[in-house]
Amino acid sequence: MNRVLFLSGKGGTGKTTLVGAFAVLSEDRVLGDCDVDAANLHLLLDPEVIEDGSYQGSQEAVRADERCAWCGRCRTVCRFDAIREDLSIDPFLCEGCGACVTACPVDALRLEPRDSGRWYTARTRLGSLASAELFPGEETSGKLVSVVKGKVDELADTEGARVALLDGAPGIGCPVIASVSGVQAVVLVTEPSRSGLHDLERAFGLVRHFGARAYLVINKADLSDALTRRIEAFAAAERLPILGRIPYDERVVARMVSGRNAVEDDESEAGRAIRGVFEEFCDRERRAED
Amino acid sequence: MSLRIAVASGKGGTGKTTVAVNLALSLAEEHPVGLIDCDVEEPNAHLFLSPEIEDQEAIYKQLPVVDSVRCTGCGACVTSCQFGALARVGNRILVFDTLCHGCGRCRMVCPSGAIDEVRHELGVIEIGRAGTIAFAQGRLRVGEAMATPLIRALKRRISEERTWLLDAPPGTGCPTIATMDGADVVLLITEPTPFGLHDLRAAVGVARVLGLPVAVTINRDGVGDTAVDRYCREEGIPILLRIPFDREIASLYAEGIPLVRRRPDWKATFVELHRRLEWLATVPASGAAGREVS
Numbered sequence: 001m002n003r004v005l006f007l008s009g010k011g012g013t014g015k016t017t018l019v020g021a022f023a024v025l026s027e028d029r030v031l032g033d034c035d036v037d038a039a040n041l042h043l044l045l046d047p048e049v050i051e052d053g054s055y056q057g058s059q060e061a062v063r064a065d066e067r068c069a070w071c072g073r074c075r076t077v078c079r080f081d082a083i084r085e086d087l088s089i090d091p092f093l094c095e096g097c098g099a100c101v102t103a104c105p106v107d108a109l110r111l112e113p114r115d116s117g118r119w120y121t122a123r124t125r126l127g128s129l130a131s132a133e134l135f136p137g138e139e140t141s142g143k144l145v146s147v148v149k150g151k152v153d154e155l156a157d158t159e160g161a162r163v164a165l166l167d168g169a170p171g172i173g174c175p176v177i178a179s180v181s182g183v184q185a186v187v188l189v190t191e192p193s194r195s196g197l198h199d200l201e202r203a204f205g206l207v208r209h210f211g212a213r214a215y216l217v218i219n220k221a222d223l224s225d226a227l228t229r230r231i232e233a234f235a236a237a238e239r240l241p242i243l244g245r246i247p248y249d250e251r252v253v254a255r256m257v258s259g260r261n262a263v264e265d266d267e268s269e270a271g272r273a274i275r276g277v278f279e280e281f282c283d284r285e286r287r288a289e290d
Numbered sequence: 291m292s293l294r295i296a297v298a299s300g301k302g303g304t305g306k307t308t309v310a311v312n313l314a315l316s317l318a319e320e321h322p323v324g325l326i327d328c329d330v331e332e333p334n335a336h337l338f339l340s341p342e343i344e345d346q347e348a349i350y351k352q353l354p355v356v357d358s359v360r361c362t363g364c365g366a367c368v369t370s371c372q373f374g375a376l377a378r379v380g381n382r383i384l385v386f387d388t389l390c391h392g393c394g395r396c397r398m399v400c401p402s403g404a405i406d407e408v409r410h411e412l413g414v415i416e417i418g419r420a421g422t423i424a425f426a427q428g429r430l431r432v433g434e435a436m437a438t439p440l441i442r443a444l445k446r447r448i449s450e451e452r453t454w455l456l457d458a459p460p461g462t463g464c465p466t467i468a469t470m471d472g473a474d475v476v477l478l479i480t481e482p483t484p485f486g487l488h489d490l491r492a493a494v495g496v497a498r499v500l501g502l503p504v505a506v507t508i509n510r511d512g513v514g515d516t517a518v519d520r521y522c523r524e525e526g527i528p529i530l531l532r533i534p535f536d537r538e539i540a541s542l543y544a545e546g547i548p549l550v551r552r553r554p555d556w557k558a559t560f561v562e563l564h565r566r567l568e569w570l571a572t573v574p575a576s577g578a579a580g581r582e583v584s
Contacts, residue, residue, distance in 0.1 A: 008302075009331075009332050010302065010303060010332055010334070011301060011302005011303040011304075011460040012301060012302045012303010012304060012460075012481075013302075013303060016485065035461075037300070037460075037461030037462045037463045037466075037492070038300040038301055038302075038460065038461055038462060038488070038489040038492055040301070040484075040485045040488055040489065043484045043485060043488055059372060077394065077398070079352070079392060079393055079394060080393075081442075092467055092471060092500070095391050095393065096372055097372050097373070097391055097393030097395055098370065098372055098393075098395055099393045099394055099395040099398060102370065102395055102398045102399055103398065111372070134462065134463065135495075136462060136492060136495030136496045136498070136499045137462075137467055137495070137496050137499035137500065138463075139463065139464040139467075140464075141461075141463040141464075142435065169461065170302035170303070170331075170332070170459075170460045170461070171302075171329075171331035171332055171437075171459060171460070171461070171465075172331045172332065172430065172432060173331045173430060173434070173435055173436070173437045173465065174435040174436065174437070174463075174464075175461075175463065176331075177388060177433070177435050178435075191303075192544055193543055193544040193545075193546075194334075194337045194544065194545065194546040195307065195332075195334040195337055195543075195546075198332070198334060198337060199332040199334070202331070202332060202432055203332075205432040205433075206432050206433060209432060209433045223537070223540050223541060223544055224540075224541055224544035224545065226544075226545070227544050227545070250513065253483060253513045253514055256483060256484065256485070256514075257483060257484060257514050257515045259484070
């Protein structure tokens with residue numbers, strides 16, 4: 001099975017809209033939302049949950065005050081400033097490493113698992129979806145991304161899917177690294193702005209670091225011809241194939257508000273451009289696999 | 291007062307940097323301001339402010355190195371690691387750099403003193419100024435997963451006498467929490483779409499867990515629906531500013547030109563936005579803060 005991940009570096013460039021469009025146009029696909037901080041793909045899909053579970057991805061140190069000798073060794077060894085002067089524990093700073101547990105001479109500390117989120121699989125009008133939701137203030141989004149990817153693989157096995165379309169998170173840190181490992185192809189979605197180009201360069205660096213095939217889509221390409229040309233020059237220099245340019249089109253937002261995708265709208269100029277992007281992608285992937 | 295304003299959003303690309311940069315430029319004429327770009331994965335504020343960088347500091351985490359002569363292969367380090375960063379293959383211990391949080395527990399538990407630690411660079415923070423605006427940003431090295439140590443190092447540069455704008459990364463995970471933590475007020479930027487609303491809810495959740503007052507700015511006002519308005523009304527969250535979708539604003543953004551540089555008429559709006567945020571931070575119950583900037 002081919003895993004295809006959509007990334008951008010910069011947020012708000014159109015990853016989710018494009019994943020939704022690819023879902024409309026693909027056959028034998030399953031879907032995964034790897035942006036567990038801000039999962040949006042399901043909003044396009046009318047999901048009906050098949051299975052769900054809680055995710056205990058992180059732990060936190062908990063003190064039994066009645067046993068504590070108040071010696072403060074826990075505070076000395078903690079490298080995350082999570083133990084305050086009065087030796088109380090800051091749950092936001094605690095990474096759950098357990099160094100304090102090891103250091104405590106009287107066994108007053110232990111690690112307790114924390115409900116950090118939930119994952120679910122769902123049937124949708126565009127294929128099966130694995131997604132997740134990280135609870136407010138929780139950490140370890142990278143691990144939850146790995147849970148989602150595991151569920152995507154299970155769905156794909158059951159259904160004999162040939163492709164998994166994965167919606168990624170913005171940035172290049174922990175959740176993005178977790179999403180890019182084991183992926184065959186990455187579609188980078190950018191927009192013509194200095195921020196878009198700057199963030200694309202870093203995201204592309206990450207993709208190359210992991211060795212996946214990379215493609216580029218320039219969304220809202222007509223918002224700045226000058227920056228579109230600079231992005232094209234960057235792509236040419238890096239031998240990063242451009243799948244297409246999508247114009248800014250207010251109908252895309254209008255369709256999204258009504259819970260539909262741009263390619264489901266025959267009148268939309270952006271919708272037609274996205275079809276072109278999809279065909280170019282399939283073409284290049286076929287050649288890459290030969 | 292020297293307010294610390296975290297400018298955040300659940301969803302990416304809603305206009306955090308635009309609002310933070312324009313707030314900084316508009317306030318800088320009145321009193322001392324600082325801007326810290328806490329999006330160390332994809333820092334963008336420098337593209338608009340062209341700061342002069344005066345100082346750099348590399349940020350490290352401690353990474354274990356196992357002395358294969360002393361190591362008995364007992365595996366105590368592997369068992370103690372909560373992040374799966376160590377593995378035993380035969381009698382050898384492998385270290386997975388990106389998974390390691392640098393907590394040092396493996397070194398503490400090793401019975402034969404076989405584990406030492408080396409500094410591993412996560413990235414750099416850069417300190418400088420853009421005109422009178424104090425500026426700081428971080429750059430996570432590509433391939434590194436841990437952004438929060440850079441954000442914490444940046445926030446140590448906060449001084450009392452300035453108003454600080456903390457430009458947050460998108461999302462609701464640890465880097466966002468590290469940015470918001472210790473702020474006086476959180477300004478959430480959203481767009482009037484189902485995606486914007488969904489992620490706004492998540493971001494409000496984070497701010498509330500941290501016990502911080504929140505206000506909303508709607509960017510690209512007019513492109514979508516009115517569900518964000520309805521949500522804010524129901525939750526009692528003030529919408530302090532609306533920025534319309536406008537091709538001129540979009541093209542200034544594309545070129546890296548701050549809105550108030552080309553359109554100084556916007557300055558008064560941002561100054562007023564700051565005043566409302568100050569009210570909200572000091573008198574959270576005040577109804578006056580809840581009125582929109584007109």
